[in-house]
Amino acid sequence: MPARKPPRRPPRPAAAIDPAVGTEVELEVTGVAHGGVTVARHEGRVVFVADAIPGERVHARVTDAKKSFWRADTLEVLEASPHRQAHVWAEASIDRDPEGRAGGAEFGHIALAHQRELKRQVATDALARFARIDAGELEVQALPGDDETNGTGWRTRVRLQVGPDGIVGPYAARSHTVIPVRSLPLATAAIAEIAPLATRFSDAASVDLIAPSNGRALTVVTTRDGSTPPLKPIVEAVGDRRFELDALGFWQVHREAARALTAAVQRAIDADAFDPRAANLDLYGGVGLLAAAVGDRFGQATRITSVESYEPATDFAARNLSDWVGARAITARVERFVRNLADDATAVERGRQRAATIVLDPPRAGAGKAVIDELVRTEPAQLVYVACDPVAFARDAALLGEAGYGIRSLEAFDLFPNTHHLELVARLTR
Numbered sequence: 001m002p003a004r005k006p007p008r009r010p011p012r013p014a015a016a017i018d019p020a021v022g023t024e025v026e027l028e029v030t031g032v033a034h035g036g037v038t039v040a041r042h043e044g045r046v047v048f049v050a051d052a053i054p055g056e057r058v059h060a061r062v063t064d065a066k067k068s069f070w071r072a073d074t075l076e077v078l079e080a081s082p083h084r085q086a087h088v089w090a091e092a093s094i095d096r097d098p099e100g101r102a103g104g105a106e107f108g109h110i111a112l113a114h115q116r117e118l119k120r121q122v123a124t125d126a127l128a129r130f131a132r133i134d135a136g137e138l139e140v141q142a143l144p145g146d147d148e149t150n151g152t153g154w155r156t157r158v159r160l161q162v163g164p165d166g167i168v169g170p171y172a173a174r175s176h177t178v179i180p181v182r183s184l185p186l187a188t189a190a191i192a193e194i195a196p197l198a199t200r201f202s203d204a205a206s207v208d209l210i211a212p213s214n215g216r217a218l219t220v221v222t223t224r225d226g227s228t229p230p231l232k233p234i235v236e237a238v239g240d241r242r243f244e245l246d247a248l249g250f251w252q253v254h255r256e257a258a259r260a261l262t263a264a265v266q267r268a269i270d271a272d273a274f275d276p277r278a279a280n281l282d283l284y285g286g287v288g289l290l291a292a293a294v295g296d297r298f299g300q301a302t303r304i305t306s307v308e309s310y311e312p313a314t315d316f317a318a319r320n321l322s323d324w325v326g327a328r329a330i331t332a333r334v335e336r337f338v339r340n341l342a343d344d345a346t347a348v349e350r351g352r353q354r355a356a357t358i359v360l361d362p363p364r365a366g367a368g369k370a371v372i373d374e375l376v377r378t379e380p381a382q383l384v385y386v387a388c389d390p391v392a393f394a395r396d397a398a399l400l401g402e403a404g405y406g407i408r409s410l411e412a413f414d415l416f417p418n419t420h421h422l423e424l425v426a427r428l429t430r
């Protein structure tokens with residue numbers, strides 16, 4: 001008997017597209033928002049506008065219409081800000097149709113000093129709004145060499161995507177369309193030299209370009225089934241210290257970032273509150289960069305545990321931290337590692353936890369309530385929080401504030417010029 005076909009499911013109704021999408025509007029841009037967009041209002045509704053600058057009047061096309069806000073792309077600048085410059089990447093410029101603009105340099109049309117001012121505003125607004133913290137005179141600090149190059153030539157890691165036709169390039173801003181480009185101005189010269197921008201790839205999903213501080217730049221092609229060729233470890237240097245890591249493993253992207261964050265973490269730690277014998281932690285530790293920063297400041301006797309979820313990174317961290325007998329690297333998700341940390345500790349361990357300095361450098365989502373709650377239960381002497389997202393940091397700072405930990409020092413760094421990203425390094429104590 002022939003098998004009976006299962007009854008056909010009725011097709012799902014397509015989500016209705018708001019008729020506002022695709023319409024064109026004229027907007028007065030009044031502010032900057034988190035995420036690299038500016039803010040305007042149209043008939044009372046908030047519109048987040050890409051490729052504009054506060055103070056400008058622009059002609060824009062609506063790309064998304066939610067109940068409480070719209071999103072729009074700038075098509076033409078009607079009244080330009082004095083801070084507008086020719087885009088540092090011609091292929092990302094508003095001269096192109098929005099769908100054809102390369103992504104990853106969303107502030108490239110803004111003068112570098114003003115980009116930093118907008119980043120300062122985003123960070124101080126986030127801290128005021130989510131944590132009721134006055135960030136005071138926060139300065140977004142430039143990294144060495146960036147002012148001379150107008151914020152180009154700094155990326156030591158670039159991931160290019162391969163489209164179905166084999167063309168390689170970055171994704172367009174806010175989409176997964178691959179945009180062919182002739183240059184990568186944010187990349188270091190070593191990466192620009194090896195970038196296979198004119199190559200057509202078959203069976204490739206992405207191409208990673210990596211320029212370690214020691215050794216030659218390398219190209220790693222990931223196939224569509226997710227495989228990569230066997231790779232030798234690479235070596236990164238921060239001053240005299242060497243770090244071994246997976247070629248595709250996490251490392252700070254700006255050529256000067258590892259050095260800048262090492263110095264910032266060392267500055268942030270209050271030496272009077274630091275106890276080398278305490279249960280010091282380096283959470284979200286990668287290959288041990290910040291644990292080494294602590295160890296290098298406080299010497300051979302420093303006890304510190306680096307916690308990282310990606311096992312190959314932890315293996316490298318164990319090796320990179322072998323100078324310190326009291327340093328160890330653990331593979332674990334931080335939320336698991338900290339669960340019941342205080343409750344399960346002996347009286348001696350509780351004493352070490354109370355004396356501890358905790359460095360944490362979470363991904364963009366921040367540490368979150370579960371982790372912060374457990375950390376404050378251990379009552380550490382100080383926390384040094386390295387944040388790559390000001391809103392996630394502000395939320396975590398609010399939780400820490402409720403537990404009595406206030407921000408005692410705060411520095412901001414422009415680790416990603418010509419993009420909207422910034423990095424914060426804060427010390428919090430009771």
Ligand SMILES: C[S@@+](CC[C@H](N)C(=O)[O-])C[C@H]1O[C@@H](n2cnc3c(N)ncnc32)[C@H](O)[C@@H]1O
Nearest residue numbers: 250284285286289308309310333334361362363
């Ligand atoms: C921003 S990187 C910081 C790495 C290191 N501190 C550095 O500066 O090189 C965040 C690291 O956290 C790791 N990670 C992400 N989520 C994690 C989690 N839930 N638990 C532990 N590690 C995590 C990532 O693999 C990555 O290595």
